[in-house]
Amino acid sequence: MFKIPISALVLIHTADLQVLIMERADKKGFWQSVTGSLEYGETPEQAAIREVFEETGLDATQYQLQDWQVANRYEIYPHWRYRYAPAVTSNLEHLFALELPKKLAITLAPDEHVQYVWVDWREAAQRVFSWTNVDALKRLGERHQLSL
Numbered sequence: 601m602f603k604i605p606i607s608a609l610v611l612i613h614t615a616d617l618q619v620l621i622m623e624r625a626d627k628k629g630f631w632q633s634v635t636g637s638l639e640y641g642e643t644p645e646q647a648a649i650r651e652v653f654e655e656t657g658l659d660a661t662q663y664q665l666q667d668w669q670v671a672n673r674y675e676i677y678p679h680w681r682y683r684y685a686p687a688v689t690s691n692l693e694h695l696f697a698l699e700l701p702k703k704l705a706i707t708l709a710p711d712e713h714v715q716y717v718w719v720d721w722r723e724a725a726q727r728v729f730s731w732t733n734v735d736a737l738k739r740l741g742e743r744h745q746l747s748l
Contacts, residue, residue, distance in 0.1 A: 602685040603637045605676070608648040610634040610665075610696045611736055612656065617744055618703055619724040619737065622655065622713035631727045633736065635693070644694035652698060656716075657707030660698050668739070670695040672732040695736050 611633050612620040624630040636651035638644065645667055652660040671694045676684060703718045719727070721744075725737040 602688075603683045604640065605637070605684055605688050605691045606644070607635055607637045607691055607693045608644045608651060608696055609693050609732060609736055610648045610652055610660070610698050611740055612652070612658070612698045612700060613721065613740060614700055614703055614718075617721040617740060618718045619721045619740070620656070620703075620706065620716060620718055621724050621727060622706075622708065622716040625710065625712055625714050627729075628714075630729045631724075632729065633724075633733055635733075637691075645696070648694070648696040648698075655709050655712055658698075658700075658704065663701075664699045666697045666699075668695045668697060670736075670739070672735060674730070674732050693732050695732075695739070697740060 619633070621631045621633060624632060634651050634655045636647060636654070638647040648665065649660045652658050671692050673690050673692050676689055676691050681689065706716050708716060721737050721741050725734050728734055728737065
């Protein structure tokens with residue numbers, strides 16, 4: 601069955617904007633936040649909660665999950681298009697943030713990620729590979745500045 605070309609991206613962070621990023625198992629050097637496609641019948645928020653649990657072992661319902669009501673459309677990298685129906689070339693990614701009380705230990709899904717780090721949002725924005733992840737991290741920094 602083909603993947604749905606709609607996904608959720610979740611920035612997991614602390615109040616002082618330490619952000620969790622993980623290195624992909626299938627692409628060495630590709631760092632990212634939690635992200636994943638919706639399953640059939642699932643809302644973006646449900647996907648965000650499920651993906652956080654699958655990729656980190658964290659229960660997002662126990663923390664402050666925010667739907668930023670932002671979605672970015674991007675071109676699916678050619679090397680990942682086989683996962684989608686023929687002629688599907690773009691994905692719509694919904695943005696969420698999950699604030700934790702402190703940096704927590706993460707349980708990685710070994711088939712998805714090989715390592716994780718907690719870094720300042722600015723460093724995270726320099727290390728992640730997708731422009732939508734960079735955009736989300738910059739939005740996180742801007743939101744924090746506005747709340748000061």
